[in-house]
Amino acid sequence: MDNLPVLLRSYGIQPTLQRLAVAEGVLGMDSHPSADQVLARIRERYPTISRATVYNTLNLFVKKRLLRTQNLRDGTVLFDPNAGPHHHFVDEETGEVLDVAWDAIRVAGLESLDGLEVSEFQVVMRGRRRSRN
């Protein structure tokens, strides 16, 4: 979060003003926003940014591997600032998406799948957040 221009350059991204705004928006967000959530947030501070630019920039960030996309919800792609391997929990009441640490879960048996070369995987969980007493 500190030096965004340096971060963007380290991913091969020219840090323009708009891109910095998108980076600040998407990285400093309750995780897994949709493009339009990012757009709305950025426009609070930068009301003139265009929708096309936000979509272009998010897609650029994905291509450069600063972000990932996730298909965890009907109808819209979510952008994930956590580009490393991890799992996901979806709260079925609120739709909220939570990260689950890679090491918290063990998955066995992928090697023996006949005919399938798995290059990546994740566990997708659905349920409710347990009430804390």
Place this chain on the structure above:
Amino acid sequence: MDNLPVLLRSYGIQPTLQRLAVAEGVLGMDSHPSADQVLARIRERYPTISRATVYNTLNLFVKKRLLRTQNLRDGTVLFDPNAGPHHHFVDEETGEVLDVAWDAIRVAGLESLDGLEVSEFQVVMRGRRRSRN
């Protein structure tokens, strides 16, 4: 596949002509079609069916738990005739979705997730189909 009216009734679904056509289409398909793929297929035999009816019917089947939906692809929901628990493999070249048997994979550690009550889960794998020599 045998007696579709009886099958539909057993799920609490009134078997109309249109619903039988949708059931025949979606159940007898290379798995995981989108709504519009189902529509196209049904119209080969039943050219007058409306798009709204296909969407209505698929959503009804999901509500009655004859089908499930899966979010495995950008931009469109896939309908899954396999309503029981299983995992998925997505071929990143073709987009093809394959079922992976529940027992082929072991997942451990879900119990110890703090604050999360997991009611269902699946492993989502991406990769390529291994070339058969």
Place this chain on the structure above:
DNA sequence: ATCGCTACTTAGACTACGTCCAAATTCGCT
């Protein structure tokens, strides 16, 4: 058979998400 009620189907309008385009602006370099 007719009535009346409910369930279902239908075409088309409409919304939401995302991409594309062509013009305008900005950037990086000499």
Place this chain on the structure above:
DNA sequence: AGCGAATTTGGACGTAGTCTAAGTAGCGAT
């Protein structure tokens, strides 16, 4: 400053999905 490349922009466009209001079919009671 001047030039070509990269970026941004508004708006048109495409597509998946829902909604609405009217039409149709089914069904039980009289």
